[in-house]
Amino acid sequence: MRIITWNINSVRLRIAQLERVANELRPDIIALQETKASDSDFPLLACKALGYDYISFSGEKSYNGVAILSKIPFNDQFCLNLYNQDKRHIAIRINDLEIHNFYVPAGGDIPDPELNSKFKHKLEFLEQMNKWFLENRKTSDKLVLVGDLNIAPYEHDVWSSRQLRHVVSHTDIERKTMLKLIDQFGWVDCARQFVPFDQKLYSWWSYRNLNWQQSNRGRRLDHIWVSESLSLSCTAFQIAGETRAWQQPSDHVPVILDLDYPLKAEVEVLQNKK
């Protein structure tokens, strides 16, 4: 099973790019963030036409919004309301596998919760995420958590850890909070299972730098985590950096995980053999 996560930055504007992602990367599941469409405006038929018959979405006008497109039928879907009625989470369950898609608040410009309510909300959102999983799930459950988490936790998740020390997304408090989430629940950061910690790894390049390719000042803001029970099922990890060079791109690129999880048809075959 191939799962990708992508902050598409307007699903309506980038349907053609979504089609390209679907055709070139061939994911079974696509988790989108920043769809920027209310549910009545979500391009459901266009997404189904790409081969994703099972779609779950939660959006609002102009801001935020998340969706999960699946080729595999799911048994259940739900949204957590972690902060402010923002549409920042959606989850689906396929048999015993649960996939959570998050869009963590970016947090504004000033990394001080006293001076900047957006930064305060970002930290609170992360604490609420952590609390929900600690209270409602176990790392022995089969869980995948993906999304734009808006934090680059490790030194080589940014182009210059020193120069971004006080920049929102790489401040000490954010990095510490993210590592606490990973440690306390027992998440596995799939990217760093496959790519050593001393190698630079980015999933986002700012629109503000038109020379982004040359200067390569990226950050790894988009993540795929799995619970410990799935860590041995991860077979490959990639970041589709090439999409950032497409015409009128999203500032984020798709992050890809291949998981050795039996698809429904395969499960049925297995059951018939018994």
Added chain:
DNA sequence: ATGGTTGGCGCCCAA
């Protein structure tokens, strides 16, 4: 220290 761009919307806001 500052500015740079994009998307959605509606005369700016969030990223």
